[in-house]
Amino acid sequence: xxxxxxxxxxxxxxxxxxxxxxxxxxxxxxxxxxxxxxxxxxxxxxxxxxxxxxxxxxxxxxxxxxxxxxxxxxxxxxxxxxxxxxxxxxxxxxxxxxxxxxxxxxxxxxxxxxxxxxxxxxxxxxxxxxxxxxxxxxxxxxxxxxxxxxxxxxxxxxxxxxxxxxxxxxxxxxxxxxxxxxxxxxxxxxxxxxxxxxxxxxxxxxxxxxxxxxxxxxxxxxxxxxxxxxxxxx
Numbered sequence: 001x002x003x004x005x006x007x008x009x010x011x012x013x014x015x016x017x018x019x020x021x022x023x024x025x026x027x028x029x030x031x032x033x034x035x036x037x038x039x040x041x042x043x044x045x046x047x048x049x050x051x052x053x054x055x056x057x058x059x060x061x062x063x064x065x066x067x068x069x070x071x072x073x074x075x076x077x078x079x080x081x082x083x084x085x086x087x088x089x090x091x092x093x094x095x096x097x098x099x100x101x102x103x104x105x106x107x108x109x110x111x112x113x114x115x116x117x118x119x120x121x122x123x124x125x126x127x128x129x130x131x132x133x134x135x136x137x138x139x140x141x142x143x144x145x146x147x148x149x150x151x152x153x154x155x156x157x158x159x160x161x162x163x164x165x166x167x168x169x170x171x172x173x174x175x176x177x178x179x180x181x182x183x184x185x186x187x188x189x190x191x192x193x194x195x196x197x198x199x200x201x202x203x204x205x206x207x208x209x210x211x212x213x214x215x216x217x218x219x220x221x222x223x224x225x226x227x228x229x230x231x232x233x234x
Contacts, residue, residue: 040225119160165202179213
């Protein structure tokens with residue numbers, strides 16, 4: 001694909017996604033400005049991120065540390081907010097704590113402690129979300145709903161982290177009403193968490209196929225990759 005065609009496609013796709021977010025928010029009596037678009041750029045080249053950045057996109061999500069590190073270094077002159085959204089291995093926490101602004105996939109106290117201990121002192125606290133396995137799927141990471149408050153109590157005091165809320169990846173459903181059920185559970189879980197941690201203001205949920213259901217149920221951050229950049233290359 002030529003650079004010109006890639007620019008056209010990404011610019012057009014970004015506009016479509018942004019308009020869809022705004023319209024969905026309005027349809028469900030929500031403030032469109034309270035829903036952030038996270039462009040999931042894993043497996044995509046630096047050039048695609050530069051195009052999206054040129055179009056005004058600032059939040060980007062990555063799953064693979066080695067790939068992300070190369071992109072972050074290449075784009076260090078850009079005012080990008082980097083989100084780590086993949087599973088975290090203990091031997092990767094130092095680099096993640098150094099490179100990223102957000103981590104969405106906290107499900108163990110051990111990992112949270114390492115991220116806090118290894119976060120550079122001259123960086124602002126790392127924004128973190130607790131990953132919830134909302135549909136109890138064996139192949140997915142995340143804590144159970146009844147574990148949220150216990151883990152939050154342990155993580156909130158860590159000095160180099162800022163607990164911001166919850167993240168979930170529900171099971172795939174085609175029916176929009178079925179899609180809303182786990183998202184509604186997440187909305188209620190955040191409300192309960194806010195009784196203990198009023199600063200928790202983020203629900204990271206919703207992707208290309210279910211973002212409308214997620215927004216309807218209170219998502220404040222939708223993770224969109226395919227609808228912006230096209231199908232994954234790997």
